[in-house]
Amino acid sequence: MAIELVRIDDRLIHGQVATTWSRNFNIEQILIIDDKTKGDPVAASVANYAVPADVKVIIFGVAQFGEVIKKTEIKKKTMLLFTNPMDILYLVGQGLKITEVNAGGMRFNGNRKRLSKAVSVTEEENKAFNDLISNGIHINVQMVPKDPRVDYRTLN
Template structure:
């Protein structure tokens, strides 16, 4: 079952491995990224970054949506996305999504800072607005002990 959905462009890293995985007792992580899905090196890096015993999978949005529709997820699972557009594509493809946690989204030219750790492009902002409109609860929160901030409060 999907226990936790997060956007974090750093994917599996110390913060995820030490806090969120333990907090939700995660057994497998599925990274969903159209940019990285066919990158064998990235898949190897993800597997190496994961704690021992944790299953790691890497899919494109289309691959994940297809797998999701065909076979139920039985392990306690965390989905990690790199951007909100991919979540929106999965949602439109039939994936049930109720809540999303936003971690790190790096600042780059052409992006607007929403918080210290989250910056969005115009396309990402529009995707977040669509997700919020569809009823998904989206919170910015780096680690479980931090106070969560509703993304709707900082989208302008």
């Protein structure tokens, strides 16, 4: 597979993702994997306009992408973009082969515990991160590529 980056960012595509991350990894396509976005034509339209013209954006529902990875090899340099770690954990259970997840944007609110400036988690998200770690997947927290990478286990 040509998955270059697996990122969690609850804002999905915005300036950092569209330019900094996609350029840093020479991304050819961004696959947004999120049920809510899949069902929202306005969000889909905005996502396509936010990226450089040479980067393709495709939006999948979570279960839908689980079926795709069973049948299709990803050949282009790809960023998988999620809003939460539970969806990644589900897809790992469906056969998604990854070694690392970048957590870069999980906003704070009253139901979340702040772990860093950019990452706040619910109990369910924290459990999913720890389950991913138990599956041998490294979780790093990093807003932009120039920031230091912080091991999630040191924040938890």
